[in-house]
Amino acid sequence: MVVVGTLKPRVTDWRLVVGSRLDRVRADLVALGPPDPLDQEGQGWREVAEREAAVVDDMINRGEPRWRSVASWWSGWHIExxxxxxxxxEIAAVAAGNGFLGRLPGLKARVAENLPEDDHRRRALEGLRPGEFPLAVEREIVVDALRAAFDASDFAHAGSRALRNKLIATSVVLFAVNTLLGVLGFVDPRMIPMCVSSEKLPTVCPSGRGAGASDVWLIQVLGAFGAVLSAVVLLLRRRPSLSPYVMVGYQALIKVLLGAALAVVGVLALGAGVTTGLIGVASQAALLVWAVVLGYGQQIATRLLDSYTDRVMDQARPLPRLEGQR
Structure with a gap:
């Protein structure tokens, strides 16, 4: 049966990472060899691994109707x-065999990535010694620790998705505000005056020919340009991430939109005489330069957002850090 109006799955970073790790799970299952008839619990874990692997395969290869793809992208349900x-x-593949304690160093490293040092499940795993407990008990210790570690990673994914959606909503609001300001200034330049005057200096307008309908748009463009400079700095210092949610584009968009809005507000403040005695605008060029500087000034407000986003993305890393990384 042919489904009309569906989308083929895109090749994205998270699909590549998930697909490669899924291949690793299947390779581990093959390496276990034939099931041990005396280990019914191990056989059960093998079936769980195969069933969950089929679900993963479906998620990374499924296509959806176009009208549902936007909702899926927003909710991120297929990614998570x-x-x-x-x-x-992965947990089931580890628990399916009876030689999983040979992989204990790697399991400890993975658990240590997501669980604090005082977590009892991490401490139980790190204190585990081969042969100290029956196989069933050792298996439960490993499974509990891995589940707790992966749960922390999954919750971090949900947190990064929520942050992404907030950034998108904020961008939409800022875009609407900037558009409204530009339209109001175009309809009546006196409604949002962009000209700056003082007692000792002549009146200066962005267009250079008195108040014009395009003054607000011009200031917004220059403010956005100033914000682009800070967005370039953000891109240069951004570390590569394999998280399924990439935030840097939304962060840069907020910087640009906020820079445009702050440039308008800043020029209004200059025209209102808030900076009298501190800043004097003597020419059109000086006013336009100040619009760029004010747009770049949004970096002060968005620095906290950048720091918070970095912390969220660090928690949502799907792959463990290498030894010595911070």
């Missing part, structure tokens, strides 16, 4: 379902 099922498959 793929990661959760992948984590369950």
């Amino acid at each position: 379902r793929a990661w959760r099922s992948l984590h369950e498959a």
